Amino acid sequence: MSENLKFVPHATCTFCGCVCDDMDLTVDMDEKRITKAENACVLGKAWFREHGIEQRPYALIGGREATTAEGVEEAAQILARARFPLIYGLSDTTCEAQRVAVAIADMIGGTVDTTTSVCHGPSGIAFETVGESTASLGEIKNRADMVVFWGGNPAEAHPRLFSRYAVTPKGMYIPNGRKDRTVVLVDVRRTMSTPVADIFLRVKPRSDFEVLWALRALVKGRRVDPSIERRTGVSLAVLEDLVARMKSCRYGAFLFGMGLTMTRGRHFNSGALLALTTDLNEFTHWVAKPVRGHGNVTGADNVVSWQTGFPFGVNFSRGYPRFNPGEFTTVDLLARGETDAILILASDPAANFPKAAIEHLKRIPVISLDPKTTLTSQLARVAFTTATYGINVGGTVYRMDDVAITLRPAFESPYPSDEEILSAIRDRVRALLGGNRVPAVAPAVAAAS
Amino acid sequence: MLLNGVLIEDTFAEAFTMRVARLLITARTPRWAKEAALKLTGFATSVIGCKCEAGIERELAADDTPDGRPGLSVLFLTMDKESLPQRLIERIGQTVLTCPTTACFDGLPDVPDRLPVGKALRAFGDGFQASKVVGDRRYWRIPVMEGEFLIEETFGMQKGVGGGNFLILAADADAALAAAEAAVEAMSGHPGVVLPFPGGVVRSGSKVGSKRYKKMVATTNDAFSPTLRAVTESQLPEGVNSVLEIVLDGTDGAAIESAMRLGIRAACRPGVKAISAGNFGGKLGPHHFHLRRILNGASPPPAV
Amino acid sequence: MGSSLRIVNGRVYDPANGVDGEVRDVCIRDGKIAADAPPDAKRIDAAGMVVMPGGVDIHCHIAGPKVNLARKVQPEDHRYDVHPRTRVTRSGTGGSVPSTFATGYRYAGLGYTTAMEAAVTPLGARHALEELHDTPVIDKGFYVLVGNNVLLYRLLQEGRLEEFRNALAWWIKVTKAYAPKLVNPGGDELWKGQRNANITSLDDKIGPFELTPRKVIAGFIEAATALGLPHPVHIHCNNLGHTGNVATTLETMRLAEGRRTHFAHVQFNSYGPAAGKSQTNPTSGAREIAEFVNTHPNISADVGAVMFGRSTIMTGDAPLAYMLRQFGGTKWVNADTENESGCGIVPFTYQDRVYTNAMQWAVGLELFLLSQDPWRMVFSTDHPNGGSFVTYPRLIRLLMDREFRKARMAEVNQKALDRSGLRDLSREYSLNEIAIVTRAGPARLLGLTRKGQLGVGADADVTIYEEDPDKEKMFSAPRYVIKDGELIIEDHEFRVDHEGRLLHVAPDFDPGIEQVIEPFFEDFYTIRFANYAVDDRYAPHHEIIPTAPQAAGARP
């Protein structure tokens, strides 16, 4: 270890949606490595420790080394030519880069979609159906005397959800921290998170909806068939007890994960939980919060929403934004083979998408932006190496509770940022198209999306 | 003219424009459809005292009803369009809704004038009723102790004809009754026509107003009453000792005319002296059914 | 910046400079109004047209966390009102809560060049600034929500008034806000901490604090006055939306005691007690409110008129949104911000046949028509709460065209109209008065000396309308819009895109206040104190409007 150390206080960890901004980093400036990340959880520590500068070409075109400028030219040509281009990813980069990504999609008449469509997209759809009572995490810390975790394993996926925000911290009206809270965990199996709970509801797989629906009925004083126990593994008496507690707490909070949103029922599962939250507000204060994975997926939701009116899966081919999950979401577009070019921003769909979608990725020109070599970058026509947000690049990220935080990069990277590459592509595409592409057909408003 | 030796007088029946609805009543068995229809059309002989006139038009086979069950069609008439829905709501509510297994459908679906009958009766469901659209027709499902009463939301109303008639002038009461029965038999099931009086026959034909009692709207037709031949200006030919009348209501003049033709022909049998008809000099009712023209097959002059 | 322009032959309405419809030239150089323009300056022949300063919206909701939630929650409202891109402008969607780009272009398309987002939590400031950055053409700023701030409450409760004032200044400055905003003071603590309860009077105790709304409001007015802010405290009163709230509103106005105070969307706070058999149907309290404002020159207000049709209730007043949830359909959004605020959102439709909605509509018009000083009772719909800003041209016509108003009155709930005073009012606004309530007045109330007027040195934000007897048509689509001297809209079409400025204030404070604030953050916030202040990168184009002491060159 060299003596050339730099201390970066108040830095932010972008590993997960908690986006903790109390990282006090020590950086070995010679090694370009973060040697210490105070306050970080085990995941954050690994994220900071493992991040160094890899020696990679600035860009690869068809597997051949190229300059960033050459990569930009090739990417711009692909995007300007494409009839149904898609820009995907966005959740592991800054809002500044996300804004440019949406701008490109708008300019070329493409589609922009984020990883939300494969994680909490269902929660987005549910939100559009029933709304949501929600809160910033500090309100949960300060006030929540009952916390219900549903379909997630924070101990392993979001450790500081317990320690910094929702279980153990002392808050304004929670002077004794953990002791002042009733903690409930609902999941289909026991996990590392289970021991933290006062009450653990083990529900049968894929029966979350039935449990939530029964809770809604009980909150409203309606009848629930006793078969609920056979079907969900949770007895009516347990549910009645839970409802009594939920109605009598002072400030309750649901924190729900993909165990709820991505199992059979999807947006209806999220919707049931959000509706239950609304129902409970007849009696006392309740909020709900989806627990988000990617560091700036919440930023992506926000940016896409303010620029288009819709959170993800937005198509611009008619000259204006249209939203329709299933129609304009990435897995679906790829699986149906409808996309003819794709720019993938800080995501690795080739590693985790269904086979049919990956097969189509192999057939079309792919442009990838990533700090690392990934399965996606390996099948890309143009692969850019970029600097890592939060570590090498500043900018804005949104915590899972919509709180925007400014990043404090630890050290510089020789590689350009996503924003720089995207801006160059945007400028070049604009030159190629002579401005925004404007399809000369009237809006199909009656048939919009 | 003579028909089977019976004189057809050169006169006409004078009928009125009424409002008519057609109801299709179905049930689990023909019996229960009939029970409901008989109650529904009971005490509905003349608007003079019943505020409506109604009768069973014909029986319907299961294949001819909307729900594929046996049933009956009923014509229901009133003098004005305001009272038709009122009478229907009262009567269907008390007779069809109450009758086991029945349902009640509109028999005039293509008529633009719609009466909100089922729509009013749905209130019996006390908020538990539910509507259902099948094709382009809306029905109400009204929960009842037996199960569910189904009734169409609206019923068509059109102009109809009330008071078509002919008189059977016979040598004696037995001959008159036999002729009347034959006439009714011949007309039964005729589409678009009902005979609202008991067994289709009326013995107490009336005239408008009273010679003696100011408040009476209608009193005995003394001109055709045999016992008064000597004390009034009788219109009875010689040898006539008993008269019966057939009154016809229908959906339109053509139906009445066609039914009258069948009825009169059947009535012309031994013991009958003449066939005549009731009218008011042609000034009150717009529909005139000239007996001789009808029997010659010529159509009557168009309604005024 | 910008080329030179000379606008000739137009009828000029520039009330701030006493110009009332004179035909005269308006010259522009370097983005400012100039005494003259070079001979080669582009000429705009405005014969048959009306020339006004660009519109200034003193109160709207166009950017920030709650606006984005309201956008996201209503995809069905965007579908039928799309905003296609052009060669030079971005696409977007409309509806009652348009996307940022659509917001900027549509404001410009109505001849508005400045708009103030009226409610942003301090914690949401960074987000709001990002959105405002993506809101093209117009200049913009925001009011920061401070009226339910826990730390400020603690300082006030303990009588630490100097620290209270410094902390207020700190909050305004580090969030890059334009003015302090109070929303339903005290309500959030009851909402969040006492099972969704609410404040009902100025003398209610605010949860665990030894405070009442009365004390809080008076404290803020005093502190803001001392800071010499260009725009005073901007108040959304308690009991907003409730029948009989006129008493609370008047009581709150009296708390100003001669000091400048702005009352937001007073229409929603001008309801008399219930009338007739109804327990809830309000009467109109417009006359009492208008009279108070007329006779108190320290008080200013924007109307917050209600326009029939689709709207979105979005407010820091969470209990209000919860109450309206029962009328709004299936969706309700609530969002609590730690130590700072609450928030509620409900999609809503105002219906002319509904008593309460018709009364709200009438009360808004009454306030306009009873106002004797257009400089202090200015134009707003509290977009999108009372109606979208795209309804402004129609509202202008309702004010300018008595016959149109009468025709519309015939279509609304007559019982409500009977109990309002609208039938007795025959006044019609003049173009000069419209120029005051939509431009000169709001600019003056905001302390924006270079906005809302066309004097030499003013910002060259100019709108040119083709005269038309149908004022709705006239104000719907200006022929030309000039922003900072640049011809943005020509012949009704966007020629170039443009990025406006952030307008904000930066009041001075004793830096020692940070030692008071920081420990509170460590205990009760989930964001570090060091990461809280918003840096200049979020306001790439900005203008700091000086406070009175700063303008006078004084440094504390």
Place this chain on the structure above:
Amino acid sequence: MSLAFTLRTPPTVPLEAEVLTPARLAGLSAPEAAKLSVVHGNERADLGEFFQVQGTADGGGAGEFRLTGDLSRVKHVGAGMADGRIVIHGSVGMHLGAEMTGGEIIVEGDAADWVGPEMTGGRIVIKGNAGHMVGAASRGSAVGVRGGEIVVFGNTGNEAGHGMRRGLVAIGGDAGDFAGVSMLAGTIVVLGSLGWRAGAGMRRGSIVTMHPVELLPTFSYACTYAPLYLRLLLARLRRLGLPVADAQVSGRYQRWSGDAVELNKGEVLILEA
């Protein structure tokens, strides 16, 4: 002869052809129809670039026309149509008959997602299978089909009749999950099996199925009877060509009321085994 369109050049990216309605084609010759605009990906194109057009549109008002080929990437066919008739020989893409108010569409093949969303009248008949969201409300909207009839001979995906307020969705095969979710009124008949959670959140309306199904615990059993209106309904389905058995017409059905989470005024009718 009415107009006939044969897909000659299958689009490689989605083709949006809301222009394919009887009203838009009324009175046009084949060359004129070929000039109509469609959106191919992100650019305008002529209909004729993809379709061979023959015949002439029926004179007078909206008539009938015919589409042939694999149209599974052609979206919005018949969207907003008010009258006339479209016959499609082949499969068709999303948003078929979206928001239509009248007329008839017949598909001799499969249909993709979003058949007849938010339609108010008319009829769509799919002889094959249909995707998700048959007759559903668009995202964020509470109201789906407001009138008219959708008949699918085969299977459908999830959320058939989501938010429907009036009208009929009849499915000859199996329905996916959440059939009739949040329905406000109207009728859904499934001759095959219902998927999971049918009728969740329904306020009013009827879901009829011919196979046993376990409903949500917020539905309550009422009785077993022979609802008379079903005879009318099933007779109508027969006329529309669905294979309704006599035993289904005259059968007895379990009536379940729900959803108790909402008004509890809806019903699910399950044919007694």
